[in-house]
Amino acid sequence: MTTKVYCIIATHNRPELLKEAVLSVVHQTQHVDCMYIVNDGSDSLTSEEVREWIDDSNNLPQLTVMTNKRKRNSASGAWNTAIEHIENIEQSKQEDADIFLAFLDDDDTWESIHIETCLQTLEHSAGKADVIVSGIVRHTSENCSHNHAIHPPEDITPDLCMVKNPHIQGSNLFVRLEKMLEAGLFDENLPSCTDRDLVIRLLDVRSTFSSVDQKWTVNHNSLLQDRLSTRGSETKTNGLRLFYHKYRHRMTVDLWANARAHASELFDFDIGPFSEEEDDKSQPPKSVSHCTMTDSVGQSSLLKRTVLLCGIISDKNSGRITKTLKCLYEFSTELLEVHIYVLENSSAESLDLLSLEIDKWQKKGLKIVRITESLLCQWKDLFTDEWMQDCIESTVGKRRSIAISRTIIQKVLYAHWTQLSEMLPRPEDCIIIGSVL
Template identity: 30%
Template sequence: MNNVIVLTATTPRLSLFFKHALPSIINQTHPPAALVLISDTRQISQEEETILQNKLNDIPLYTLTNSHTLGAAGSWNTGIEFISEHFPNSYIAIIDDDDLWYPDHLSSCIANSNLGKADIVLSGINIKINQEIVAVNIPKEITVRDFFIGNPGWQGSNTFIKTKLATKIGGFTDGLISGNDRDLAIRVLETGIAKITYTNMATVEWICNQSPDALSAPGSKQKLIGCAQFLKLHSNKMSAYEIDTYFLRAYDLFSLSKEDILYELNQRGGDND
C-alpha cells in the first residue's frame, strides 16, 4: 500500500509552514497522494490556498478548518475523519508545520512497511536546537510503559499510521493540550493488535521551538494543564515508580513541580495521590 496522505495542523502559521514543512513535503522521493492541511483558528483564504497549491505542483491540496475542540488534537482529528472518508486505504503521515522531513522519509517508511502489512512505521528523529542537531532518537521495540515515563521516539512528525487504525482508536484525544503523541501511542499499543515496524534511521528533524511562549517553555501554563490532563487519563495504569518518574521529568524538562501538577489535576477532578 503506497497511498500516503500527509496531514498537517497549523494555527495557521503559514510562514513557518512555507519555511520548514512544505519544502520537505514537495521534495519527497516518494510523493504523497495528497496534502490535507487543517487550520485551527480560521479558514485558509482562497489566495493562500492558491499559493500553496502552486508550490505543491501536482500534489493535490485539501484545506479544512478544525471542526473539533481548538488545538492540535482537534485539528488532526478533523483531518483523520476527512482522510478516512476520502482515502480509507492509506497511510497518514503527520508533519508539524515547523518540522521537516528528509527527502527519503516517506520512501523509507513505505520500504519498511512490510508491503503494507505494518499498521505503524516509526522512523528516527534528529532533535535540532539553534541550528544544531543535539540528539538523535531512534525508536526500537517500544512498549506502553515506556510512554508513562517519557517518550522513546514517537512524536507528531514521525507518526506514520494506517488510516483504518487511526480511525479505529478514535484518533487523538480531543482537547488534550500536550502529550498527544504519547497518549496516541499508549492507546495504539493497548489495542494489542497493532503491527509496528521501524526504519532504524533518522529522517525527521524536530526543530525545538525556543520562544518564551512555546508550549514547552519552563513553567508554561499550557504545559502544566497538559501534564495534569495526561495524568487524569493514564495515572490509574501507572505504577508508583512511573508516577514518581513522571513528576521528576516534568520538573527537569519544564520546571513544573509535583505540587503544581497535582493542584491542577485536583482542579480537573483528578484522584491521583
C-alpha cells in the first residue's frame, strides 16, 4: 500500500506570512503529494500568485488553492473544506492508499525534515501510528535565546487534554485521513481550543499516537498580537467556555480544579466552580429548532432518565441498520431513554426497506425520526450557514458525501440537545453519540 501525504494550510489575509509557510513546504526533503491552501479571508488568492513565490517551480508539489466553503472566519471551517475535498477525490479514485494529512498554520513554518521525520516515525511504528506529533519551537521574541523548544508528552490522555493543550496544534499534527473522518473533523462551533478537542475525539476512536523522538521540526510564531491563544481575548475565553461546557460531564472535581487553575493562570479566565449550576454565559447558543421528537416526550418522563441521542446515516445495507436498532432497543430501559434520528442517504429501493425496518422498531417502542428531504426543508433554520443550505439544496435526491451527512446529523442532534437541556434537571445527563452506516 502506498502512503500519500496531503498538506493543508488555512490562511486569512496574511500573504507575507503565508509565503514563508508555503516555502517551508516546498523545501521539504520529502515532498508532499499535494498542497491545499484554503483561503478564509476577504483577499483574493490564486494558484498563479502562489507559484510566483517559488524560485524553482520543479520543487512545487501539486497545488490546489480553494475558498473556505464551510464556516467563514474559521480555521476549522477552512481545514474541513480541504478534508472534505480530499475525501471526495480519494473515494472517486478507489486506490489502495494510506492517506495522511499534514496541517500547517499560515503563520508557522516547518523545518526541511518535517515530513521526512513524520514518515520515518510512521515506519518505526510498523505503519500502526494514526497520529504523529513532533516537537515545536515557540518563537516568542526576535532574540533566538528566548525561544522555547517544546515536545508533546509521551502519554497523551483525554484527561490531560481537558486540563491543558498537550503541545499539539495544527502545525505539528500529522494524522491519518481515515481516523480524522472517524473522529468527526474539526469542531467549527469552537472559536478556540479546537486542537485539544480534536485530540480528545481522536483518542476516543482509539487512534494510536506516536511522537517524533527528540526532534523539533515546527516553528510556531508567538509574536503576533491577534492569536487565538492571546491572554484574555474574547475568542479565547469564548472557546474555553464552550470547551468546558462540552466536556464538563466527563470531568471529576479534581480534574476541573486543575483545569480551572490552568485557565486562570494562562488565560486570565475563570471557568467557574464545578459544583454550581452553569450560568447563562456558560450555555452554548440555542439553535433554532423545529425537531418534534421532544413534543412526544413529557417532562415528567424525563426527570429520572438519562437520554441517549443517536444519529444514524442510512445506506443500502439494511442489515447493518437492523443490528444497530436492535442494539439500541436493548439499551433502552426505565433509566435510559433512547432517541434516534435516521438520515436517509440511499436509493429509493433501499429507502423502502429502511421505512419498513423503522416502522417495525417504532411499534416496539423505539423513538425514531426519519430525516427525509421534506423534513430537512422544514428544519432549514437549523442550517444558518449559506454554504450548508446550498449543499443540501444541490444534493436533493442524490447521495450526499459523508462530510455533509455528518454535519446534518450533528446540527439536528445539537438542536435536540438544546431542547432536552431545558427539560432535564442536569443537561449533562443527555448523551450524544453518532453512528455512521
